[in-house]
Amino acid sequence: MGAGLAGSVLAERLASKANKKILLLDKRNHIGGNTFDYYNSDGILVHKYGPHIFHTNSKEVFDYLGNFTEWRPYEHRVLASVDGQLVPIPINQNTINDLYGLNLSQQQVQEFFDAKAEKKDQILSSEDVVVNVVGRELYEKFFKQYTFKQWALDPSELDASVTARVPTRTNKDNRYFTDKYQAMPLHGYTKMFYNLLDHPNIHIMLNTDYKDVVDEINYRTLIYSGPIDAYFDYCFGKLPYRSINFKSQTIDSENYQPTGTVNYPMSQAYTRITEFKHLTGQKHGKTSIVFEYPTAEGDPYYPIPRKENTEIYNQYKTLAESEPNTFFTGRLGTYKYYNMDQVVAQSLTLFKKITLKKVAQVNGKDLF
16 A cells, blocks of 8 residues: 555554554655645745645545544635636636626526537537536636646547536635535644554555565555556556646745635646645745646656546456455556545545455455
């Protein structure tokens, strides 16, 4: 298991609830996976791998993580730089009124969308999702170039799930998420992970590729949260991912921008700028921002949702299902983009599945 959310939650559950000895391996030099945060040289708490905003509708997930952190209430807001203005995204009543200098009511905004929409008999692509609801003009202002920068593909070439993640609203709700529970770990994600993994049954090895040590370790169960294609030595080909280059800056000013994140869908090579102090609530005379430049090379962050990639993954999945004593989980292990709460929920479910099989016989041995 890696030391991100998928592996760490399973490690904690198996150690504390099933009294199992856990060896947690991670190729990186830190725990926390992509949610890892730290204090930079100026003493500002930053997220190493871009902004991670916790939100969920699951009380079980929220309460579970609440065992390891206090929460700071936080509702994320995002602006988009469009036509020389900063307007709210997801697109809502305020967005339309600010962008076009109007004063439309909620009902009139719906009528505005209906007049612009290009209704589709079938929703097959990310382009279809947007133009079906708000039409081509808003699609080109907010989605077309942003999506191309992010994925190096036109939205017409991407699965509908990509832009379907961003809703369209007719009310004045400027929040990026509407989940019941929205908060940030009061002392940061890394502190939460230290608490999560603080158990005598858990041993952690960092800077370690499991393939370098797997033949030297006696184990009964392997939970794998790395790239599934790497596990099988890319026998069906490499699954493609998008990555990000992060360019950080500390500015000698208390604030830089009005919200945690500003998107740049029409201009600039970067997709967005995030200012971390909005997220963390930290008080500091300086501020730290990060620019995100999507790229094809680097750490695997985003599985690319296209039919041909799903077909490759399904071949690996078939192999994975026949692996004895082995479970594949997490974003990389299942080649699917998950929010943080979804990863936690997946791990809690997998824990229950594993423990239900604890007396199963595999190759003459107990599963554990």
